[in-house]
Amino acid sequence: MSIELGKFNVLEVVKTVDFGVYLDGGEEGEILLPTRYVPEECNIGDFLNVFLYLDNEERLIATTLTPLVQVGEFACLEVSWVNQFGAFLNWGLMKDLFVPFREQKMKMLVGKKYVIHAHIDEDSYRIVASAKVDKYLSKELPAYQPNDEVSILIWQKTDLGFKAIVENKFSGLLYDSEIFQHLQTGMQLKAFVKQVREDGKIDLMLQKPGFEKIDDFSDKLLSYIKENGGSIQLNDKSPAEDIYDTFQVSKKTFKKAVGDLYKKRLIVIEANGIRLAKD
Template identity: 35%
Template sequence: MNPGKIQLLKIAEKNYSGLFLEDENGERAFLPKIFASEDAEIGDEMEVFVYQDDDKLKATTEKPNAEVGEFAVMTCVQSLPSGAFMDWGIIKDLFVPYKQQKQKIVEGKRYLVHVYIDEFLGLITGTTRFKRNPQYEDLPFRKGDKVNLILMGEGELGWNVIINKKYIGLIYASDVYKKLFPLSEEIGYIKSVREDGKIDVSLQPEGYENNDEFQQIILDKLNANYGLLYLSDKSEPEEIKQELQMSKKNFKKAIGGLYRDKKIEILEDKIRLLDENE
């Protein structure tokens, strides 16, 4: 049995209050009747999330915001001197002990929480205290991989982010081309996995193979501005960043392709959308 994980278990016993689910080793977790299908039969397999409640293993068909080993943004539903209870998407709230709070958790506010098994108590626990830029081994990423991000916060080098709910990475300030907000979600791309196991991420794909995306952004902006955009290859990077949320490098690649395809005209201080007949 793996507490804190979604897993496939077999129905071993039924009674008036619910089902007893069993793993291959014979260990059991109780699934309350409210989560059990009426036509469930002994021997059937069910995908459930297993958690702990009063030193007993219970199961639910609800999906938590994060399993053990993952991060998620959670709202505090109750704050006590001993710790805080967080809504993590299932019937039982997740406990974050006071000593595991980076700052005191306030009821009603949202926090980034990491779920783990306390090594002394053996209980599923939450924490808001974790390293901002850890070193990893055997990472499952390659340069250019598209990933899901949760924004942690801004530091001296840039934005710390959670990658695919499991890993901490960094977006350098020079790669940020739009307004970002802590705890919001973004799509990102693996920029590099360094030899020291740290992960660099970008908000935009790199290379000519992704040029179509940038070209479309520019065409959309031209169409929305009556065919004119007061940017050119001589524009300052900050102007391009503010208007299009892309780097000057990607902007120049994109307008170069649009010019070769005779879709735009590049003037000294602006670009102009060409009519199909021009």
């Protein structure tokens, strides 16, 4: 049996002690799960799903806590402290995650958040992080089709829009002209594939084309106005972010629905919002 450092492993309880239980780590020997993480009514022979990392003495140790990132994944984490060797990130465990200076694109500052990749350092066998994200992104050609739904992590702002990490593996881009909600580094959300470019990078969009038929959203908007006393403080001049926060649609979709209801004489558009038309 082999264990995976920096990931969850299902291991058997082989010994109980005053300060926790020991788990069968195969060739790595017995691994301590401290008392604070031991489930109630835990017995020898039970199998536990635990995360494995190294303690301050560089010994294998287990926890039932879920870290903010696992080996092979990307995440946006906050710097807890810095010393002469590098920065240390809060990843939700007792021991912070180390980022050597050589793996920082710029000097990391305490209290700031950075997108990083977690991996095993081949020389020291320690779990470390790198802010040089590009070199850990896959060079494979993604097999996605247009309109496929994907999970993304917003990475950084560029002149074209926002770079994103797609499904913890690929590089993607959301274009400014197609963004209708507030975005910032570290946000995790769903997006849709617009196209996979020849260089393997993915053009993304936040809303699936044709997902919202105007007639359908017109009905939804009319019902919302009725449910809110016959008027709302939004109209076609409102900020796109406010519209998205309320209805999860783009401003373009909202404006078309408003126009549809207005033509049907179901609503009146006012300076500070929309109200139902009187019969």
